[in-house]
Each structure stands twice: as structure tokens, then as C-alpha cells.
Amino acid sequence: MASYSIPAGYKFHPSDEDVVRFYLRPKATGQPLPYPDIVFEFDLYGEKEPSEIWDMFGGPSLDETEDLFFFTKLKPLSRSRVNRSVGIGGTWSNESSKTIFARGTRIPIAMKRNFRYENPGSPQDGAWIMREYSLPMKTQPDVGSSSSSSYVVCRLSKNDRPKPKVVGEVPLKKEEMKSLINLHKRKIDQER
Numbered sequence: 001m002a003s004y005s006i007p008a009g010y011k012f013h014p015s016d017e018d019v020v021r022f023y024l025r026p027k028a029t030g031q032p033l034p035y036p037d038i039v040f041e042f043d044l045y046g047e048k049e050p051s052e053i054w055d056m057f058g059g060p061s062l063d064e065t066e067d068l069f070f071f072t073k074l075k076p077l078s079r080s081r082v083n084r085s086v087g088i089g090g091t092w093s094n095e096s097s098k099t100i101f102a103r104g105t106r107i108p109i110a111m112k113r114n115f116r117y118e119n120p121g122s123p124q125d126g127a128w129i130m131r132e133y134s135l136p137m138k139t140q141p142d143v144g145s146s147s148s149s150s151y152v153v154c155r156l157s158k159n160d161r162p163k164p165k166v167v168g169e170v171p172l173k174k175e176e177m178k179s180l181i182n183l184h185k186r187k188i189d190q191e192r
Helices: 016-029 050-056 174-191
Strands: 068-073 090-101 108-118 128-134 151-158
Touching: 016 068, 016 090, 016 108, 016 128, 016 151, 050 068, 050 128, 050 151, 090 128
Parallel strands: none
Antiparallel strands: 068 151, 090 108, 108 128, 128 151
């Protein structure tokens, strides 16, 4: 189990800008980190499931408002695409993205991408959220480079609202749905 280097009683709740300024940028430029073992180095795009990673790094001992933070390297598929496979058959599916600006300015300092764990055959499908912070592309070499600036910071958390699992349900085709609705309407009319 991993441990934090911050004083007892403190919680690690950095803003997006703080994640970039105090952790991602120093890591990418080889500078010292303020608390070197609070953002763990681990391959989140590897063979471990999110629940295994959560357990390995002390997630069960965190309170509901705390997340785990990791440095991980991007795995390029091409110059513009990245492999975000995880565990056995899972992937991080992109939900949204936004640019992070330096406080009080319109100067972009990073990109934040929100992902959701997708693994249709798993009971954990939709149960995890990951936010990935990356430096702007103009400040990084190609994704395929071995430079330390290919690092991203990932924030792993449990999803409060995982998508509901319905076992054995098959989606209906449009015609089948219309037929079912018409049948239901006729039944209601007959009961009147």
C-alpha cells in the first residue's frame, strides 16, 4: 500500500491549474516535485483493472471526496492517436475535453480530458472516472517520443453514477419499438 508524504490531517485536493503547475510541468521538465510521492508513477494504460489500481494505491482508505493521482506515459498508436486500453478488454472512453488556462488569463497551460471506464462484459463497466492532464502539444515533442514530457497526470476516482447494468436485455430495432408501442396503445384502448 502506498502512503502520502503530506502532513496528517491534510487532504490532497489540487485545482486543475495546481496539478499542471506543481506536478505535471515539473515532471515533464525534470524539476523537483513539492511532494514527490503524492502523485504515484504507474501505467494506467496497462494490464491492471482500475479497481486493482485503486486497491494497490490505498484507494479503499480514502474518503469519498479523495482521488488518486498518477504520472503515466502515453502509448502512441500513431502521431495523433493514443492507446488507452486498460486491464482485460477495457478502455478509457473520452467523455469530454477542455483547455485549462492560467489563472486570470486566456493563456492555455494544459488540456484536461475526462474519461470513463468502458468494459461491457465487466460489472465494473462505467464504475470509474479518469481525468487526464497533458501539456499543450506545442510544448511537447511527438507523442511517440521517449521524452519525460510524454507524461500525463491522471486523476482516478470512483464514478458516483455508474451506468446501470441490465442483464439479458437486447436493444430493440426501430420497427420493433414502433410495433410494441402500437400494441400497447391498442391494449389501452381495449381496456377503456
